[in-house]
Amino acid sequence: MNNILVTKEVTKHFGNYTALDKVSLEIPKNCIYGLLGPNGAGKTTLIRIINQITYPDQGEVMFDGKPLRPEHISMIGYLPEERGLYKSMKVGEQALYLARLKGLDKVEAKKRLKYWFDRLDIGDWWNKKIQELSKGMAQKIQFIVTVLHAPKLLIFDEPFSGFDPINANLIKDEILKLKDQGTSIIFSTHRMESVEELCEHIALLHRSEKILDGKLSDIKKAYKKNRFQVGMYSENGEIDLDEIKTKFKLSFVAHDLVEKQLNFTVQLPTSDSRGLLSYLSEKGNIHHFQEKIPSANEIFIQTVQSKSAHE
Amino acid sequence: MSKLPLIIRREYLAKVRNKSFVIMTFLSPVLMVAMVVLVAYLAQVNDAEKRVVAVLNQSDYFSTDFQTTESVSYIRFFDIDLQTAKDSTSNMGYTGLLYIPSEENLERVTQMAVFFTKDSPNSIFLKKLEWVFEDRLRQSRLQQMGVSSKEFATVDREFEINTTTFSGEQNLKHINEIKAGIGLAFGYLIMMFIIIYGGFVMRSVIEEKTSRIIEVIISSVRPFQLLMGKIIGTSLAGLTQFAIWIVSVGILILIASIFIDVDLNTLNEGSDVIKNETGDAMMPIPSISETANLYTQEVFELPWLMLISSFLVYFILGYLIYSSIYAAIGAAVDNETDTQQFIFPIILPLMLAIYVGFFSVFNNPHGPIAVGFSLFPLTSPIVMLMRLPWGIGEGGVPVWQLLTSILLLLGTFIGIVWLAAKIYRVGILMYGKKPTYKELFKWLKY
Incomplete structure (x- = not known):
């Protein structure tokens, strides 16, 4: 199996509203997969289905060749767009709690946290409360918590929002390192320059449907x-x-x-x-x-506009 | 799943370590005591104003009455007419003027006596005045009939009817009130716990929403696990608080009993003396302490094991039902100010249960209203507990009622938790909407 995640005609309704309409994706292993689309296209719903926060009405999700099941939760790391931490809890305690919720035992979680805290040079934050940290600092903790349990699949929803350019770069490098270590990554964003920089594959969702997917270089060839x-x-x-x-x-x-x-x-x-x-x-x-090769941004705008014009 | 204990532990610690929780735990017993003392003190201060009452006594009676006491000073007027007395009373700013005219006999005197005041008089003081007149009247009437006061004292004795059950056991008149009181205490405890800790659960859900951690958490655990962990963790914190209160009250009572040194033996001796004085061997009147002992015995003989175990059943089920509704409300809103419209309908059945319990269970613990409300699941945890001190079976709560009530409660528990979990699951990921009931109903179908 070369795909870490496959969705087959996944459909989800909220009341009368269709959030996802027969979305089929194949997300290859060990690659950064860009999940793109305008606001309200259904990206977050799809990501929540992958995280088993909600469940599809129809369709199937396969994780590493098997139907997605609750035990896969510990193999997925998710950094949601709407993210935060308990404000009055201490950094170390909180990271430990979230790590243990992902199934790590206490000793292992502590060891790994120490490694990551040293690596991102934030070792002295352990006993601070989140409310004492700046937004960017809290985001670093959040990133560590997401990757700590060494998941096979990482899902980042707008990972760079809230970071200053220096820390955004730091996180980008960490994401690339994780990819080199064999992690598969789903990357959902509006920022096309980071798509250009990071993603090998993309899928474009628009109005609950997938309207484009494939290798970014192939898509560019097709669009030139x-x-x-x-x-x-x-x-x-x-x-x-x-x-x-x-x-x-x-x-x-x-x-x-x-x-x-x-x-x-x-x-x-x-x-x-x-x-x-x-x-x-x-x-x-x-x-x-x-x-002249079209940029991801041009392809995005062109595809979405032509799709909208057809309707 | 091993994640539930983790969640319970976090919720418990988050609550217990909270400064306001620590302060409330240790301060509220002190506050309670302080409040009682303050109220007593204020009542005393309120009544501490010394009354000055002028007396214009033109009769031959009451010459020895109306002596100045700690709270009332009596000033006597002599040889002036009523109008002058009235004028000087109001000029001097006295509380009032008691006018006792000169008449041929006591009956006439008392009939014509008037108490003048500026405003309507204090009822307690008035009662005291009336007692003086009553006492004098009684004495004079007894004298006319040729009965001595001592003879009258033996006649004028309160009577209490003996009450026994058909099987011949002594029945205590006030035991029903005591039983209802015990039930009420249980019910009240449940209501307070639900309102306080349900509120905590709700605020904790809102906190997770506003801090945006919720999506991080539920990508690791199921929303239902988080919901249950939260409810259980918070209730354990609440039980900790109760345990601390009970222990500290126990210690306080122990300390108090050492210093104040009131024990039952001295009470017993006192009442024995009274008994000896009355010296009626033919028909022994149960002394106060004997009656008290009977009550104590009766209270001890209440089916405590059954009471406590059913308290636990109703407490756990009732708390789970209500706190999951609270959690659903917390999930549906973005901030605490939006919760009001949803909270009132929850508190309503609780209040209703307490009032229904208070008025109908006291009157008739097994009447139709009491039975109805002890079966209805949203009120049964409180009302049934008020009925249970009468026991189960004959003379108490019929077994079928108890079973039906618990089964209904259990069914409701499953239904409500299921509904609440659905609203919770959808609500925690919804931001920026002020939901309506219609909206909540829609969420159930997501």
């Missing part, structure tokens, strides 16, 4: 439109734009007179760019030539 960005030097005389325009479809033409650069985008009918490149190289010096 044979557009090429070209930058040429124009200092050695004028480049005859009009001549190029008769041969190719140009857009976004910009002539930078100070730097003496000409930038434009070419739309080709196929992905074969050899003709364009050899033609352009005869016309002048090229300082850059790049196929």
Whole structure:
């Protein structure tokens, strides 16, 4: 089995409202899987079903090849978007309690907590109360509690909210380390730049349905439109734009007179760019030539908008 | 599951370590005592104002009465008319003027006597005045009939009818009130516990919601486990509090008995003396201590084992029912101010149970109202406990009623906990909505 988690036509209703409509996903092992979608798309409901907080009305969830069962709880770590800790409880005591709820015994939990507290350099917080800590500090504790029981599957819902950039980076590095150690990670977020940076696979939910999923690189390939960005030097005389325009479809033409650069985008009918490149190289010096690959953000917006327009 | 004890432990410690809990535990007995002392003191202060009463006695009677005491000073007017007496009484700011006119006999004198005051007079003081007149009247009437006061004392003796059961055991008149009182104490204890600790459960649920830890927790344990852990942990904290109170009251009583040194033997001796003085060998009147002993014996002979075990059954089931409703309310709202509309309907049956118990169980412990309310599950924990001091079976609560009541309670318990758990499960993840009953009903179907 190469998938840590598979959902088969998972459907969930709340009264008359359908939160999930036959959502089928395959989440591969040892990968960071981006679960994307606008607000109210059903991401949180799906995550709660995976965590067995709620149960699907129809459909099936398989964890590591077996139907999802209560004993799988100890193999899943979940950092919810709405998160917090008991305010008047001491940090160490609280972390220990949450770890033991995940099934760790006391001695083991203490050992691991000590390791993580040292690693994130927060050893002296053990006897502090949560209400004495800043929001970012509490988030660190929350992160430790989520990963402490070394789950096979980690689910992060907007993990970076509430962190300053330095700590966000620290947490990002920890997430990547966990992935290298073999953990599978579901990553739910609106922040597309972190999707670009972290995710190998994505699924896009919109209005309770999955409208797109797969390997991010494959999706990008599918969404590219044979557009090429070209930058040429124009200092050695004028480049005859009009001549190029008769041969190719140009857009976004910009002539930078100070730097003496000409930038434009070419739309080709196929992905074969050899003709364009050899033609352009005869016309002048090229300082850059790049196929325009859509960003995750563009794909997200485009897909959601076209889906909405169809309805 | 081994997680439930963990949750219970956390809930218990969170409650017990709370500063306000510690303060309340140790301070509230002191506060209670202080309150009683304060009320007594205030009542005394209120009545401490010394009364000055003017007396214009024109008759030949009452010359030795109306002596100044600690609380009342009597000032006598001589040789002035009533109008002058009235004027000077009000000018001097005295409490009142007692006017006893000159008439041919005591009967006339007492009929014509008037007590003048500015406002309507204090009823207790008035009663005392009247006693003086009554006493004099009685003496004079007895004299006319030729009966000595001593003879009258033997005649004017209170009578109490002997009451026994058909099987010939002595029956005590006030035992029903004592029994109802014991039942009421049990019922009241349950009500207080439910209201206080149900409230704690509710606040604890709201705290988990507002601190947003709830989703972290229920990704590890089932909401039902958390609900039960919370209810049990909180109730254990409550029992701890009660245990501390009982022990400290016990210690207080022990200390008090050493210092004050009141023991029953001295009481017994005192009453023996009274008995000897009356010296009536033919028809022995039970002395106060004998009656008290009979009552004590009767109270001791109450089916305590049954009472305590049924107290535990009703207490546990009743508390679980109500506290799971409290938990559901806590889950449905975002903050404590929104709870009011839901709390009133819970407190209503509890209050009803106490009042119904107080008025109908005292009158007739096995009357239709008492029976009805001791079967109805939301009131039975309180009302049935009030009836149980009469025993089970003949003369007491019929076995079928007890069984029906417990079965109904058990069924309701399962139903309510199931409903509450459903509302709880949905509610803890809902934010920003002020729910209506209609909404709660919808949640049941999620």
